[in-house]
Amino acid sequence: MHCRKCPRSAVIKMPRHNTALCKDCFTEFVRTQVRRAIASHRMFTADDRILVAVSGGKDSLALWSILLQLGYRADALYVNLGIGDYSVQSRQKVQRFTDTVAAPYRVTLHIHTIEQEQGAGIRELATLVRRPTCAACGTMKRYQFNRVAVERDYDVMATGHNLDDEAARLLGNVLHWQTDYLDKQAPVLPASLDGFAKKVKPLHRLTEREIAAYALLHRIDYIVDECPMAKGSKLLAYKHALNQLEMESPGTKQNFYLQFLERRAASPDAHHTMAEQDRQHLHPCTACGQPTSAEVCSYCRMMARARAEAGAPAH
Ligand code: Q46
Ligand code: ZN
Numbered sequence: 001m002h003c004r005k006c007p008r009s010a011v012i013k014m015p016r017h018n019t020a021l022c023k024d025c026f027t028e029f030v031r032t033q034v035r036r037a038i039a040s041h042r043m044f045t046a047d048d049r050i051l052v053a054v055s056g057g058k059d060s061l062a063l064w065s066i067l068l069q070l071g072y073r074a075d076a077l078y079v080n081l082g083i084g085d086y087s088v089q090s091r092q093k094v095q096r097f098t099d100t101v102a103a104p105y106r107v108t109l110h111i112h113t114i115e116q117e118q119g120a121g122i123r124e125l126a127t128l129v130r131r132p133t134c135a136a137c138g139t140m141k142r143y144q145f146n147r148v149a150v151e152r153d154y155d156v157m158a159t160g161h162n163l164d165d166e167a168a169r170l171l172g173n174v175l176h177w178q179t180d181y182l183d184k185q186a187p188v189l190p191a192s193l194d195g196f197a198k199k200v201k202p203l204h205r206l207t208e209r210e211i212a213a214y215a216l217l218h219r220i221d222y223i224v225d226e227c228p229m230a231k232g233s234k235l236l237a238y239k240h241a242l243n244q245l246e247m248e249s250p251g252t253k254q255n256f257y258l259q260f261l262e263r264r265a266a267s268p269d270a271h272h273t274m275a276e277q278d279r280q281h282l283h284p285c286t287a288c289g290q291p292t293s294a295e296v297c298s299y300c301r302m303m304a305r306a307r308a309e310a311g312a313p314a315h
Pocket of ligand 2: 299
């Protein structure tokens, strides 16, 4: 099988683009998709300081590596969730990547360890506050990423969400007509008010398979196992369903998600409305100062409940 762009041998077949590419042409394809995402959604510029949320998985490490190679100033934050062996291994992968691939760029890796600061891992914390682990984890990660981005003065926070993640989330939101979530599902969430970091998803045009191939071809050593708490999640079921459709009809995922974005962008004042809504509904949490629509943010409520349940004095 030959590369469709040059005489070399192809290393990957890409049915959704009806093509096959060699390592160099595929690398260029991946970088072009990222550049396109950054430019068309005005995610950041070469002067901006970016904080990449890394988990040790292929998406976030590939994202960090691509941004550095494209010449962006990108540091990273790793939140250690304290989930047994999974967290031990993912922490090692992140550290190794920082010490090897990222080292020449003189980056900073920030680490937040939940067990150290909260006295328990995310599973124990979730049990204490009687919430599903992934819900508690989502609240925790959102809070810590936003806090570090704002406190350390980063211009923007980047996550490794890919096309499969976004299409699966869109499918879930559509199936349940979660219109509030649909409004918020964008590759860019603006820093609508003080205390809120701008959030971007530069990999949203690339599939999970393409990113895995990129990581493999560029010898990015990542944790292959999913977080054990992801087992049985709805999102995985939606991804599976979309993969079935994609096999039958290549391009389905991309059409579904990218056309959703195009249609929404065509509706007047889409982003303005989102920022405006935030300004109207959000104000500083009375406990920590981060933006929230309630008096006290969900993170502070969760931690207050954990302290109460553990019998420690709330503060
Ligand atoms: S890390 Fe956290 Fe995910 Fe693990 S506990 Fe659930 S939400 S599955 S992206
Ligand atoms: Zn708070």
